[in-house]
Amino acid sequence: MAEGMIKPYSLDLRERAVALADEGASSLEVAEMLGVSDSWVRKMRLRRDALGHLMPSSPPGKERMLTEAQEEQLCHLVLGKPDATLEEIVELVAKHMRVRVSISTVSRRLIEMGMTRKKSPSTPAKPIGPRSSKNAKASFAEASSVERRAFFSSTKRASICR
Secondary structure, eight states: OOTTOOOOOOHHHHHHHHHHHHTTOOHHHHHHHHTSOHHHHHHHHHHHHHHSSOOOOOOSSOOOSSOHHHHHHHHHHHHHSTTOOHHHHHHHIIIIIOOOOOHHHHHHHHHHTTOOOOOOTTSOOOOOSOOOHHHHHHHHHHSOHHHHHTTOOOOOOOTTOO
16 A cells, blocks of 8 residues: 555454444444544445455556556656646656657656756746736846846656666
8 A cells, every 4th residue: 555545454353343333333333432533434334335345446547557666767867857738757767668658657656756857947937027028138138147047947866866
């Protein structure tokens, strides 16, 4: 089971909850006795009636497309080309790691690794202040190089990259 996921209640607890409810106790009474919610007790009865068992189902979603080692490789690929778009990173992953992943997967992994994606210093800054393009260009040109750099940030190194 993935880290951070809540484990389902044991089969024993599920069976006790349904047995108590079958003996005539209300969902609220069963919930108080077992320290669970009354809606969960009702759901267990419905599960048994619909499926014929009380086994927990598998968690939603698919398995991760990238292993920890591949995530580290992804990190190094991104650091090697910090201005790459997500589309370009997907292509790099396919080329260097021979794994097909979606843009969403790459984006989620980078966020989980703590890598922030920002504009590169070569990208023109959006004007601050008046919307007139003449005024915006002038205010940016007047700013010192330190102030101009404050507009930008490159890819932040993630803790997973070694």
